Amino acid sequence: MSEEPLSEDADGIKREKAVVVEAQALDYAYGTGPQRRQVLSDINLVVREGDVVLLTGPSGSGKTTLLTLIGTLRHIQEGQLSLFGKDVSKTTTKELLRLRNRVRFVFQRHNLLGSLNVLQNVISGIMVTPLSDPEWDEQRAVALLDTLGLGEKVKSWPDQLSGGQQQRVAIARALVSLPDLILADEPTASLDRESGRIALEQMRALANRINCAVVISSHDERIFDIATRRVHIDDGHLRELETTGTNPS
């Protein structure tokens, strides 16, 4: 069940939470002709600011495909997708880039840059923000790495890290830029229970603090309670599930 879509501003005035993602009747298929395989059918989803949506479903059910559609890494075939109130298929290239700049991804492959050390990789998540302040950015990046248990690793190179450590660097890189939307594909896949919870709690805390929206695909039952909403894909169809999660803040 979704939370009451109201948020409170600094003056204590309640206002409706803005819609960050709105998917309407999305279909998606891979291949053509006899090879064509429908993966998503009639997907309808609204994600508002502050939502932490957990996307579950069997392997191969289309979770990654949906995340990449939402993140505009894939063209819409059928249906409509709005990001921050803009229909993505009606935007100019410049507008689309501006929308993408408000989104950060955490992929199953960590995609760290091998020529940058851990701290530099994390800071690279902010470089694209015109208002960034190098000193403050660095402090924020170091603090985040510390919280994620990587305080000793800021000068290490990606290839000196374990898979789980690389995953945490990728999470720090997504969080440090204070994005409006985080799309995370199996972000706890190579993390132990404790690190997985800390990483997800950081995402949840950011959602609470700056009202960013978070969509996480995961099979990991250990983190289900961190979400404010759960949606499930099966056989190409998406449905909302009851959420038992409590707000840890």
Ligand SMILES: Nc1ncnc2c1ncn2[C@@H]1O[C@H](COP(=O)(O)OP(=O)(O)OP(=O)(O)O)[C@@H](O)[C@H]1O
């Ligand atoms: N580029 C592609 N070309 C053809 N088929 C693809 C392609 N990418 C994904 N698929 C197929 O589409 C289906 C959905 O894949 P997707 O990766 O979205 O599922 P998923 O739910 O994220 O799976 P997992 O939990 O295993 O990561 C799968 O059957 C997959 O084999």
